[in-house]
């Protein structure tokens with residue numbers, strides 16, 4: 299049996315008090331009593347909404363072999379039949395295990411932050427590095443004060459490449475996380491308005507992202523977006539921290555990993571990528587210029603790690619857009635079909651623009667229309683009205699003639715669009731769901747996007763429930 303951790307090591311590292319007859323080791327670590335696997339250790343941390351201590355019984359029922367709980371919570375827990383390690387603070391204990399995991403690891407480690415594209419790039423790296431060795435990667439967007447230590451503590455000892463996502467809503471969040479991760483390469487995908495509510499301007503956002511440099515290993519590297527307006531600022535921050543290897547990706551003539559050309563299609567793109575002085579023609583199996591930009595950053599990591607570039611290139615061809623981030627559905631309607639682009643995972647001004655470009659690159663059938671179905675972008679603070687209004691520009695430039703909107707803030711976009719655009723506005727998502735389901739027509743292409751909290755996933759599921767999914771056509775790049 300190969301253990302992720304032996305109980306003895308866990309006790310030593312976390313400084314806990316064993317209670318009961320500890321198993322020799324655990325096969326995994328979980329903080330979720332619903333999805334925990336048998337033989338795993340359950341860490342009863344306080345999550346975003348709940349306290350794990352309330353779910354210890356369920357964790358045990360689902361196979362937990364060991365519980366890590368807080369001394370202070372012990373009296374209230376009642377009878378538990380599974381052995382425990384009792385610690386002062388469970389999250390701190392998880393952090394200690396994370397640090398020990400990093401210490402024992404010989405993996406090459408990359409940490410990804412940025413305003414958008416972290417998960418997209420992380421998932422790309424998972425696929426691009428896989429042919430070169432054993433990859434360990436964050437689940438979903440696990441990028442915060444519990445997601446990062448959990449991902450690190452879960453990293454098997456024989457991992458060859460570790461890929462971490464680090465996010466933030468506030469200054470000083472990234473610093474302690476990156477110091478646990480100690481990456482050899484730190485990447486900032488881009489700086490754009492996201493979580494603006496907590497910041498005065500883009501430079502403040504850039505400064506908070508730049509905290510990622512502070513955890514880079516001696517002799518390590520950073521990869522920055524050469525096309526981003528904050529590049530100069532980030533470069534000087536990296537220099538101040540003493541990082542010597544500052545590499546860049548993007549279209550810029552001076553970019554180290556250069557996107558020399560881009561040919562976009564509805565189902566993927568072809569790019570000419572200059573990496574290590576050589577130009578390669580690369581097919582990417584998911585559409586969008588923003589995906590191609592992320593791919594350049596990912597190829598940069600592959601090159602820096604000395605991993606197999608040719609295999610990474612092949613992996614890009616096999617890439618597919620993921621649920622909520624550009625996934626496409628072909629749904630039967632009447633005699634024809636409609637194309638649904640699911641961008642419902644989240645939205646901010648940068649990803650809205652990227653998604654509008656996706657819509658523009660997808661031709662409707664003769665009878666159909668291009669329809670942007672858009673909901674509020676949250677966390678924009680004092681900039682809310684402005685950033686919503688400003689979507690009129692990219693919509694008009696892309697020639698989108700049908701715009702269906704919901705949400706309080708989207709009223710600003712409604713008012714900013716000229717009469718040449720057919721606008722439908724509903725105050726709530728529920729009202730818009732109804733409109734969308736009743737008014738789609740054969741041949742239409744819909745792109746559906748809003749912040750997660752606005753719940754545009756309901757529009758996606760209502761369409762899928764009402765119109766049967768059709769198999770993919772043969773793919774043409």
Ligand SMILES: Nc1ncnc2c1ncn2[C@@H]1O[C@H](COP(=O)(O)OP(=O)(O)OP(=O)(O)O)[C@@H](O)[C@H]1O
Pocket residue numbers: 412413414415416417418419439441465487488588589591592622623624641643644648649650652653
């Ligand atoms: N480089 C990019 N530029 C603009 N938009 C992008 C870029 N990369 C991804 N996106 C879009 O941004 C949205 C979020 O993508 P993704 O989940 O990769 O970002 P994230 O940084 O992980 O977000 P979160 O902060 O929610 O974890 C998706 O709609 C995606 O298609």
Ligand SMILES: [Mg+2]
Pocket residue numbers: 416417418438439441463
């Ligand atoms: Mg993410």
